Amino acid sequence: MAEERFDYSYDYRTVLGFIYSSLFWGVVGILIGLWISIQMWLPETNVAPYFTFGRLRAVHTNGLAFGLGVGAIFGITYYITMRLCKRPLLFPRLARAQLYIFNIAIALAALSLLAGATQSLEYAELEWPLDIGVVILWVMFAINIFGTIFTRREPQMYVSLWFIVATVIAVAILYIINNLAIPAGWLKSYHLFAGVNSANVEWWYGHNAVGFVFTTPILAMFYYFLPKSTGLPIYSHRLSIISFWSLVFAYLWTGAHHLVYTPLPDWIQTLGIVFTMFLIAPSWGSVINGYYTVGQDWEKAKNNYLTKFFLLAITFYGLQTVQGPTQSLRVVSSLIHYTDWVIGHVHMGTMGWVTLTVVACIYYMIPKIYRTEIYSVKIANLHFWFVLVGQLLFSITMWITGIQQGALQKAVNPDGSLKYTMIEIIAKNYPYWQMRTIAGVIFTIGMLFFLYNIYMTVKKAKEKSA
Amino acid sequence: MSLHHVIERNPVVLAVLATLAVLAGTIITMLYPMFRPEMHPKLEGLKPFTALQLAGRDVYQREGCFYCHTQTVRPLKTEVLRYGEYSKAGEFAYDRPFLWGSKRTGPDLARIGGKYPDEWHYKHFENPQAFFPQSNMPKYAFLKERKLDPQQIEAHMKALGFPYTKEEIEALKGKTEMDALVAYMQVLGTAVKK
Numbered sequence: 001m002a003e004e005r006f007d008y009s010y011d012y013r014t015v016l017g018f019i020y021s022s023l024f025w026g027v028v029g030i031l032i033g034l035w036i037s038i039q040m041w042l043p044e045t046n047v048a049p050y051f052t053f054g055r056l057r058a059v060h061t062n063g064l065a066f067g068l069g070v071g072a073i074f075g076i077t078y079y080i081t082m083r084l085c086k087r088p089l090l091f092p093r094l095a096r097a098q099l100y101i102f103n104i105a106i107a108l109a110a111l112s113l114l115a116g117a118t119q120s121l122e123y124a125e126l127e128w129p130l131d132i133g134v135v136i137l138w139v140m141f142a143i144n145i146f147g148t149i150f151t152r153r154e155p156q157m158y159v160s161l162w163f164i165v166a167t168v169i170a171v172a173i174l175y176i177i178n179n180l181a182i183p184a185g186w187l188k189s190y191h192l193f194a195g196v197n198s199a200n201v202e203w204w205y206g207h208n209a210v211g212f213v214f215t216t217p218i219l220a221m222f223y224y225f226l227p228k229s230t231g232l233p234i235y236s237h238r239l240s241i242i243s244f245w246s247l248v249f250a251y252l253w254t255g256a257h258h259l260v261y262t263p264l265p266d267w268i269q270t271l272g273i274v275f276t277m278f279l280i281a282p283s284w285g286s287v288i289n290g291y292y293t294v295g296q297d298w299e300k301a302k303n304n305y306l307t308k309f310f311l312l313a314i315t316f317y318g319l320q321t322v323q324g325p326t327q328s329l330r331v332v333s334s335l336i337h338y339t340d341w342v343i344g345h346v347h348m349g350t351m352g353w354v355t356l357t358v359v360a361c362i363y364y365m366i367p368k369i370y371r372t373e374i375y376s377v378k379i380a381n382l383h384f385w386f387v388l389v390g391q392l393l394f395s396i397t398m399w400i401t402g403i404q405q406g407a408l409q410k411a412v413n414p415d416g417s418l419k420y421t422m423i424e425i426i427a428k429n430y431p432y433w434q435m436r437t438i439a440g441v442i443f444t445i446g447m448l449f450f451l452y453n454i455y456m457t458v459k460k461a462k463e464k465s466a
Numbered sequence: 467m468s469l470h471h472v473i474e475r476n477p478v479v480l481a482v483l484a485t486l487a488v489l490a491g492t493i494i495t496m497l498y499p500m501f502r503p504e505m506h507p508k509l510e511g512l513k514p515f516t517a518l519q520l521a522g523r524d525v526y527q528r529e530g531c532f533y534c535h536t537q538t539v540r541p542l543k544t545e546v547l548r549y550g551e552y553s554k555a556g557e558f559a560y561d562r563p564f565l566w567g568s569k570r571t572g573p574d575l576a577r578i579g580g581k582y583p584d585e586w587h588y589k590h591f592e593n594p595q596a597f598f599p600q601s602n603m604p605k606y607a608f609l610k611e612r613k614l615d616p617q618q619i620e621a622h623m624k625a626l627g628f629p630y631t632k633e634e635i636e637a638l639k640g641k642t643e644m645d646a647l648v649a650y651m652q653v654l655g656t657a658v659k660k
Contacts, residue, residue: 039602039604040571040602041602042602043594043595043601043602043603043604043605046604046605048604048605048606048607048608049529049608052529052530052604053530053533053534053604054529054530054531054533054534054604055529055530057530057533058530058533116528116529117528118527118528118530119563120527120530120532120563120565121563122568146477146481149477150477155475156474156475157474157475157477157480162474162480162484165477165480165481165484166484166487166488169481169484169485169488170484170488173488173489173492177496182562182625182626183625184621184622184624184625184626185618185621185622188524188622189625190562190563190622190625190626191562191563191564192562193500193562193563194506194558194559194560194561194562194563194564195506195555195557195558195559195560195561195564196505196506196507196555196558196564197499197500197505197506198558198561198562198563198564199558199563199564199566200495200496200499200500200505201496201500202563202564204492204495204496241470245487248484248487248488249487249488249490249491250491251491252488252489252490252491252492252495252496253490253491253494253495254491255495255496256495258568259566261540261541261542262538262540262553262566263538263553263554263555263557263558264555265499265502265504265505265555268495268499271494271495272495275491334540334542338536338567338568338569338570339569339570340569342568342569343569405570409544409545409548409570410542410544411544412544412547416547417547418544418547418548422548422572422573423598423600423601426571426572426600426601426602427600430600
């Protein structure tokens with residue numbers, strides 16, 4: 001094997017630490033997701049004051065975005081960076097310290113959110129002392145990534161490294177600016193920005209958190225692990241270049257599509273919508289690159305169980321990046337904004353694109369690191385179909401009920417008066433909200449198959465080496 | 467693609483170019499508007515929150531009310547019909563952060579002030595299902611048991627630079643979080659003429 005020609009060893013223990021941590025927080029986040037989905041149709045499951053929907057929702061989103069998402073990004077990015085730079089991390093001890101601080105920070109974050117300490121900014125809920133912790137973690141990450149890249153033993157940086165570099169830079173800028181606040185106590189602060197301006201800064205951040213946490217690092221994984229697991233080279237390097245630069249350029253202009261028809265000045269809204277439409281191009285650049293890569297040998301989709309995880313993930317990415325721009329159009333926004341439609345959209349991205357890619361990477365990495373094979377391809381296939389059905393059922397249910405909510409709110413009688421009161425509209429949501437919980441349970445069962453498969457793979461490998 | 471050949475071998479060039487790419491949209495859509503007066507309008511009738519109202523707003527934030535209730539009426543016919551006058555930029559000059567929300571599980575609250583008497587809100591927060599059996603809103607009866615901390619609220623008023631009097635802070639003694647939340651509800655949207 002190629003790696004044995006080099007006289008060094010990769011520090012996989014930190015990588016594994018991040019992966020296991022992210023899986024742990026993922027389980028916590030998914031279970032809370034199930035709970036709050038039940039709260040939507042069974043309000044008795046709210047346990048005031050700590051476990052009401054208003055507090056648990058933040059634990060759900062933060063637990064999954066920062067715990068599962070960022071945890072996986074730290075671990076998998078380190079793995080990719082070491083492989084592509086052909087050297088271990090420059091500061092392995094720093095990475096180990098980062099792992100411990102990461103877990104402490106996520107635990108404290110969850111507790112603080114349950115206690116009601118929140119900045120009330122979506123995806124930037126954590127109060128200022130925790131923000132400082134997040135920034136420290138990110139600096140530690142940046143030092144290791146840049147340090148390792150600067151001392152790399154492979155002159156050319158592969159496309160995944162470009163996406164990683166852009167992620168490190170963009171997240172730092174976004175996170176620091178939007179979290180600027182006036183402290184008013186140890187766990188209380190007020191946004192430095194007020195009113196319309198506060199909204200504009202928050203959604204510039206909010207949408208780009210999607211861009212640089214749920215897109216660019218995941219694309220870095222996709223561009224690395226798709227060729228690795230199929231043995232097929234990326235179809236077009238030129239398309240990678242075009243997709244990369246147009247994506248990192250265009251993303252930052254789009255936040256205002258979250259504020260269509262609000263008092264935000266129209267020109268910012270329109271600019272946001274225009275760039276959101278443009279964003280289809282770079283997104284689909286990667287989608288096409290992914291499809292044509294597998295297109296070099298479609299047999300791989302049949303013979304290699306991992307190929308379909310990556311293919312489905314990039315398919316959801318493709319759907320996501322057409323649906324998103326469609327939603328930004330004023331006429332569509334007027335119907336579906338503020339409804340459950342958007343919840344369906346977000347979950348196609350997170351359960352479809354992000355989670356599928358991350359689990360596929362882990363399926364590849366774990367046997368590689370332990371020098372073994374996956375415990376059961378059959379269970380992996382079961383996992384695949386369960387999460388696919390669960391996610392589709394979730395999203396489609398939410399799209400239907402979202403359109404219903406929007407349409408009923410707009411419905412008028414022949415005399416021009418409103419046809420439905422708000423409570424009548426809420427009452428019509430219950431069957432859909434119940435169906436969403438069922439969808440969530442199906443998805444969770446799929447993820448349990450995955451965890452079992454990984455657990456058994458590691459266990460068998462350890463028994464063999466013992 | 468010889469230019470990119472250079473970029474792919476030079477991480478400093480890559481990092482600088484990526485930073486510039488990220489900053490372009492950031493500067494034009496986020497930073498530049500910040501220095502324009504249209505981003506900082508204030509309606510004539512708009513007043514800073516009183517100590518009690520701010521305490522209520524703190525509770526509103528803490529309980530995550532904005533996850534299910536928006537505070538912005540869009541300029542759409544049925545929306546104005548349902549809630550009242552559409553939201554104006556100048557209504558939010560004292561909102562740090564903005565609480566427009568992103569989801570309407572329940573109704574928008576931008577025009578809730580003065581719509582119902584105080585007593586209605588007290589009873590509704592305590593048990594929403596008593597009014598609407600099919601409501602899925604959690605019960606917030608525990609807010610009645612929680613006394614406000616005048617010192618803490620004074621610190622919050624100071625942090626925001628809102629004007630207040632000693633008497634106003636004194637008057638918070640004995641008041642509950644429920645009192646504060648209701649006061650906050652009743653001021654929402656009152657800067658706009660109905």
